Amino acid sequence: MRPLDDGSRDWMEPGIYSVAPGVYRVPLPMPGNGLRAVNAYVLADGDSLTLIDSGWALDDAEVRLESALAAIGASPSDIRRFLITHVHRDHYSLAVAMRREHGTPVALGSGERAALAAVSQPGRVPLADQLPLLGKAGAAPVVDALVAAFGSLPPQDWSLWERPDHWLTPGEIRTPGGRHLDVVHTPGHTAGHVVFDDSAEGLLFTGDHVLPHITPSVGLHAAPGPLPLRDYLASLRLLLSRPDRRVLPAHGPVSPSVHARVEELLCHHERRFDEIADLVAGGAHTAYDVARRLRWTRRERTLGDLDPFHQALAVLEVAAHLDVLAAREELLATDDAEGGREPVRRFTLA
Template sequence: MSTADRHAWSRPEPEPVAPGVLRVPLPLPSDALRAVNVYVLDDGPGLTLVDGGWTLSRSRDLLAEALAGRGAGFGDIRRFLVTHMHRDHYTQAVALRRELGVPVALGAGEQDSMAAMESRPGPFAPQVAGLRAAGAAALADLVAGGPGGTADEEYVDYAAPDHWIVDAEEIAVGDTVLTALETPGHTRGHLVFEADDVLFAGDHVLPHITPSIGFEPAPRPGALQRFLTSLARLRERPDRRLLPAHGPVAPSVHARVDELLDHHAARLDTIERAVQDGTSSAAEVAGAITWTRRESKLVDLEPFHQVLAILETDAHLEVLAAQGRVTRVADEAGVHRHEVPGA
């Protein structure tokens, strides 16, 4: 598949993907993800939207154009059902609620992270701490001193939702019933929504990339294990068409879940071998293995992607330690060191 074909899904061209469901790609200020899919569902006389996009003027304009193409407008939106609290999914929904009073619903597992946002934390504060524990002090200093994090004007769009959705909650949308399933891992409160033969998967199952793990304002240990358990949960349910937040619609949730489980099993093996070869901290292990389809070295990645790579490595080391395949001990400086038992 050519690069152009790979990114065709992100063009601002609304696409019907199921009866009464329109996929609307909305732009993001990054070439990495390019766009987020917002799904517009017929809901009786109005509309329900799964995810809301990022608060950007271009995003708002394109959403208005897509609704107008259906003979509707913002006033016809009955509610937003948001898969998780990342800004590219949540903030535009809250901005439209502030303007129009449209209710917003979010997974109950996001409550701690939403509360953490109320304190206006410094740029990526939990991730900076994680980098230090991973042995990446220089990168932690760079991130802490950089312009990253949440802009002041965006904090207003991190207000609490009108409704906290719980696991297995059923939501009537027109003649369809959506079932919300908790799928923690990408964030603690991530949800997917099952409907007939489709799954609104958010960032839990993506067709082209593996989602970041536990990148949130209030992370806690065990994010990767929760992600793998959540994938296994979907694998046990009936297969459906995959409607992801980033990327094109795909024919099978199960097929992609199998690929993701295989990827992480292989990554666990690779990281265990790196520890056997003498690397110790997550930063050292991340530097000893390759990343992305291009098999790039850690030093060749942009700083933000280095952050994701090191934190992902640490999450895998955490799982390996829980499985007894490595030992994990903090040294005097608080850096987690790893060894293979008996080495």
């Protein structure tokens, strides 16, 4: 194996791809048939390597990473630091596993403290924070389907949610090889998500904040805040106020302009706000009711066409939009607890 020019193949094809001088993209596998791959980025400065995001703690992912590093004459023991964009398993867990073997320090945004404390509780139920939110969204059938699916999940290794060695705060940092990066706090996808700006090379390592083909979810927070979508949109606008960069995303190919993609994402969400407000005006008063009337993915699927996990994501996305519309005072939200059941949040035109 040798480094390939990035863009020459499908972005998920295994290998190591040259992005810029001393910067390489390594797609690593993920379980399941959803996103399928996650990009780790290798910053090579002399004999020192820094990895931005690490991948999922899978044996296959570690083997592929080791093979990719060998193509540039390096090995995992040459990694001096992991810089992690956010505390999701496909970004964080392989770094923790490799730290146990090589002692490599791991750095994570300080805004992820509460989420990490929540997910590291042994025996925690999958989607523990999302189940009550789905109930409030009126999505009892989705909750039932998820709970039934939990029984088929493999046991989780809770120990992979160890604390990082360093908590990152906004501002400039230097990699062990001397490269300057600006840490930018971009909450929304998670509360402590950060991106890394390499101004010298004109690169932005965007994690899941800006993705080239899909809109990142805002419903998978552990210890969620009140308005994650509002945070996400503000974080997008923050990037518009900064110099444009090439997008180095966690899922998908490298693309030429952060600003262009951010404009597309902002337009998408404004269209979604309009669609959702029209459906509320037409009589859909809960997030679940609205989600059943919308179309999902580029294939224009109905909610019922999706598996339970993606149904949950869809309903939570709608709930996030409804909450922002209520915060804007375009909709009125009321919590209705009929017959002693848990309250369901209903929306009407303000």
